[in-house]
Amino acid sequence: MEFKNIILNKKDKIAMVTINRPKALNALNSETLKELDTIIDELYADEEIFAVIVTGEGKAFVAGADISEMKDLSTMEGRKFGLLGNKVFRKLENMGKPVIAAVNGFALGGGCELSMACDIRIASSKAKFGQPEAGLGITPGFGGTQRLARIVGEGMAKELIFTGKIIDAQEALRIGLVNKVVEPEKLMDEVKALANTIAAQAPIAVKLCKTAINRGMQCDIDTGIAYEAEVFGQCFSTNDQKEGMTAFIEKRDKCFKNS
């Protein structure tokens, strides 16, 4: 399927989702969010895809929600826009496949929020992060007040959101917002290698790990441990569990079938 604002490529079990509005620094308008929604549904249903990469075309990852579209929104329209973005980001977060953000440049506002809805963030040394919404007279609207505090802690999240200050990739690494920083020309190789390593694991196990971690971050540890025991049990109903353990005993390479 062709999209106007997003390029979707699939190769060797990996899907690459490139936000492609470079003239507007990949700002997210409703049209782009709706395309992203369709793409997530497609990737979720595609059993050949084991890992997903999200990145931006040009010098930005995503420079935020589209300010020109938001400028004249009414209260109800603003709410609708926020609900759309949150629905799409939550779907991405819960899609059951690992998602890596390859943050190639500006990740501001909704862009920082998009990267935080991904599981892992790898940044180019040129990347910049921030939640500048308060300076525009709004609050973060795509989960920033919730995910940033969970990732970097309450005090740091409040400082970033209250001041709107923009931080560089090294500072993002220091506060735990990104997993790794690499030189710009190495970013895609690094992210693809990571995606390939993840895609070589048993995909159902990876999916259950993701769900268990996501759920565990939102509940008390006893509930989380009980959930872990549940998904651990479920693994034994998969062919890939038999394959992984048999291949180990037989000292041969594994061949996971996502079943």
Ligand code: DAK
């Ligand atoms: N929206 C629309 N257009 C944008 C944009 C954005 N977020 N960011 C950049 N652009 C456009 C610029 O207007 C410019 O367009 P032209 O003038 O060429 O037509 C083009 O991209 C290139 O940008 P610059 O000329 O500004 O490029 P520079 O390299 O000089 O500066 C910059 C790069 C990233 C520092 C600068 O563009 C910038 O400050 N951009 C805005 C960053 C920002 O404030 N982002 C946060 C957006 S607010 C909610 C729902 C959602 C949200 C909030 C609430 N609810 C419903 C409750 C989310 C809010 C946000 O994300």
